[in-house]
Amino acid sequence: MKRNSSRSSSYDHVVVGAGSAGCVLASRLTEDPRTRVLLVEAGPRDKSLKMRIPLAFAELFDSEYDWAFRTEPQKQLDGRSVRWPRGRTLGGSSSLNGQVYCRDRAIDFRSWEPGWTFDDLLPYFRRSERSSYGTPALHGDAGPLHVTRPRRPHRLTAAFVAAAEQTGLQHVDDLNSEPGTDVVGHSPLNQWRGRRWSSADAYLRPAAKRRNLTVLTDTLCTGIEIHGRQAVSVTLRQGSQTIRVRVDGEVILAAGAISTPHLLQISGIGRPSDLTAAGTTVLHELPAVGHYLQDHPLVFLVRACRRPISLYGAGGVRDLLSWAVLRRGPLASNAAEALAFLRTHESLDGPDIELGFVPGPFVDGGYGTPTAHAMSLAINLLQPVSRGSIVLRDPEAAHPPRIDPGYFTEPGDLNVLVEGIRSAMDIFDAEALAVHAGDWMDSPAPDATRTAIEAFIRRNASTGFHPVGTCRLGSDNQTSVVDTSLRVHGITGLRIADASVFPHIGRGHPHATVVALAERAADLIRAQHP
Numbered sequence: 140m141k142r143n144s145s146r147s148s149s150y151d152h153v154v155v156g157a158g159s160a161g162c163v164l165a166s167r168l169t170e171d172p173r174t175r176v177l178l179v180e181a182g183p184r185d186k187s188l189k190m191r192i193p194l195a196f197a198e199l200f201d202s203e204y205d206w207a208f209r210t211e212p213q214k215q216l217d218g219r220s221v222r223w224p225r226g227r228t229l230g231g232s233s234s235l236n237g238q239v240y241c242r243d244r245a246i247d248f249r250s251w252e253p254g255w256t257f258d259d260l261l262p263y264f265r266r267s268e269r270s271s272y273g274t275p276a277l278h279g280d281a282g283p284l285h286v287t288r289p290r291r292p293h294r295l296t297a298a299f300v301a302a303a304e305q306t307g308l309q310h311v312d313d314l315n316s317e318p319g320t321d322v323v324g325h326s327p328l329n330q331w332r333g334r335r336w337s338s339a340d341a342y343l344r345p346a347a348k349r350r351n352l353t354v355l356t357d358t359l360c361t362g363i364e365i366h367g368r369q370a371v372s373v374t375l376r377q378g379s380q381t382i383r384v385r386v387d388g389e390v391i392l393a394a395g396a397i398s399t400p401h402l403l404q405i406s407g408i409g410r411p412s413d414l415t416a417a418g419t420t421v422l423h424e425l426p427a428v429g430h431y432l433q434d435h436p437l438v439f440l441v442r443a444c445r446r447p448i449s450l451y452g453a454g455g456v457r458d459l460l461s462w463a464v465l466r467r468g469p470l471a472s473n474a475a476e477a478l479a480f481l482r483t484h485e486s487l488d489g490p491d492i493e494l495g496f497v498p499g500p501f502v503d504g505g506y507g508t509p510t511a512h513a514m515s516l517a518i519n520l521l522q523p524v525s526r527g528s529i530v531l532r533d534p535e536a537a538h539p540p541r542i543d544p545g546y547f548t549e550p551g552d553l554n555v556l557v558e559g560i561r562s563a564m565d566i567f568d569a570e571a572l573a574v575h576a577g578d579w580m581d582s583p584a585p586d587a588t589r590t591a592i593e594a595f596i597r598r599n600a601s602t603g604f605h606p607v608g609t610c611r612l613g614s615d616n617q618t619s620v621v622d623t624s625l626r627v628h629g630i631t632g633l634r635i636a637d638a639s640v641f642p643h644i645g646r647g648h649p650h651a652t653v654v655a656l657a658e659r660a661a662d663l664i665r666a667q668h669p
């Protein structure tokens with residue numbers, strides 16, 4: 140990635156965070172050669188081969204490319220602290236995520252503000268996509284973000300899809316086609332010819348040579364300076380050096396659902412009790428900053444595979460060669476090759492459980508070392524009611540905030556996940572998959588009572604990697620942080636465009652919506668600064 144050498148101390152816009160959203164913003168805003176943009180990224184450049192190899196993403200956990208956050212001990216999870224990986228490199232979390240491109244559904248946007256319906260966002264989904272799915276009314280085919288079918292799904296994945304159909308789910312080709320409530324299909328992917336296609340690949344690299352774009356990596360934003368009610372500059376730290384950069388237009392926070400509220404709090408914007416407890420002066424009261432956090436909690440069921448055909452052991456010389464030469468073979472798998480969406484009650488108007496099938500052992504949320512051939516199924520709670528918070532510990536930007544997702548603090552969430560586990564076990568037992576299935580490994584017993592399944596969830600539940608909602612979009616300044624144009628309530632020159640602004644968690648995977656939202660944010664900014 141070229142770094143523009145003509146650094147100046149003032150820019151039209153400064154984008155903080157080069158993740159899923161930040162790369163979109165930097166690219167779109169610099170299409171106008173008169174607009175000077177600085178993109179600031181705390182992490183290093185996205186150099187690792189493990190980012191390109193689809194199956195290798197879990198090997199990036201706890202590396203220099205991962206913030207490696209940990210939650211506060213979770214009362215409802217036997218006091219366990221949960222590991223929260225987050226991308227810390229160009230492309231952000233899109234450089235180490237599971238590559239599933241699955242939009243939130245139209246019903247998910249019903250709880251957003253007017254002007255943010257699915258139909259309002261559809262032109263931006265389409266603008267972002269270079270989709271191989273056809274259906275031009277729904278998909279774009281000329282955008283920067285490749286969306287493809289898996290190259291060659293594993294035969295166990297085909298068995299899972301068939302088994303899900305045997306339990307009554309409908310097989311659909313395109314999970315981004317508003318497919319109905321009880322469906323199964325192969326995962327649409329952000330891949331191109333068998334390699335990951337991150338936001339940096341899609342948006343940043345093609346823009347990197349522009350003279351009006353400066354990209355600073357290994358640079359931590361440590362605060363936003365507010366004069367009166369106007370954002371005027373950002374403070375950056377590179378090693379031991381501190382740099383102040385003046386902003387003539389806007390500061391756009393795209394640091395993600397954890398770091399964006401943290402940065403606001405450090406800068407004196409937030410809930411007064413949070414700020415004063417951490418020794419920070421309150422400059423601007425906005426009680427919703429860092430609150431209303433939601434995530435998709437999940438548990439994995441793992442079942443032995445009778446024959447040695449799973450992804451266990453993938454990564455040997457032959458697999459590496461096959462990927463390097465042909466971009467095929469087990470390493471081209473994104474792990475969660477198929478998804479099923481289902482309702483735990485017929486009265487629901489949308490799915491409340493997602494099952495993600497991995498044709499291999501996925502142990503301890505990707506942190507464990509597999510020991511045998513197996514298949515894994517992630518049972519994902521799509522509409523949790525529980526909410527949590529991100530709150531600064533002290534005024535130092537490099538210190539991680541307190542992350543409390545509040546998993547299962549609303550008891551109804553546990554009930555839904557128990558039902559999801561039962562449905563998942565039914566699919567494992569359906570003929571098409573049962574022929575491959577051996578003993579249950581990390582799973583409740585097939586005849587487990589509700590109490591035993593609940594205990595299993597408390598022992599094993601983890602993150603679905605989808606935190607949102609910590610700087611919600613909304614029209615009032617008590618329960619939301621940004622207005623419907625994504626401007627921070629009460630401050631001019633400060634906008635947020637990332638996963639933190641989702642008012643409610645959706646039923647999809649957030650990257651698709653984050654990219655569309657950032658595409659729209661770029662239009663909003665350009666309209667205000669013609």
Ligand SMILES: Cc1cc2nc3c(=O)[nH]c(=O)nc-3n(C[C@H](O)[C@H](O)[C@H](O)COP(=O)(O)OP(=O)(O)OC[C@H]3O[C@@H](n4cnc5c(N)ncnc54)[C@H](O)[C@@H]3O)c2cc1C
Pocket residue numbers: 155156157158159160161179180181182224225226227228229230231232233235236237238239240241358359360361393394395396398399402536604605606636637638639648649650651653
């Ligand atoms: C392991 C994993 C698997 C996932 N799988 C999927 C999936 O398959 N499909 C899907 O849709 N979603 C998935 N997600 C979630 C998805 O990737 C995120 O929701 C999305 O990338 C969030 O985009 P963002 O722009 O809000 O934040 P990010 O992409 O996280 O970007 C934020 C950027 O800001 C930088 N930053 C933070 N603080 C500062 C600071 N103070 N100064 C400078 N820079 C800073 C970060 O380093 C990062 O690069 C996954 C996430 C993870 C972690």
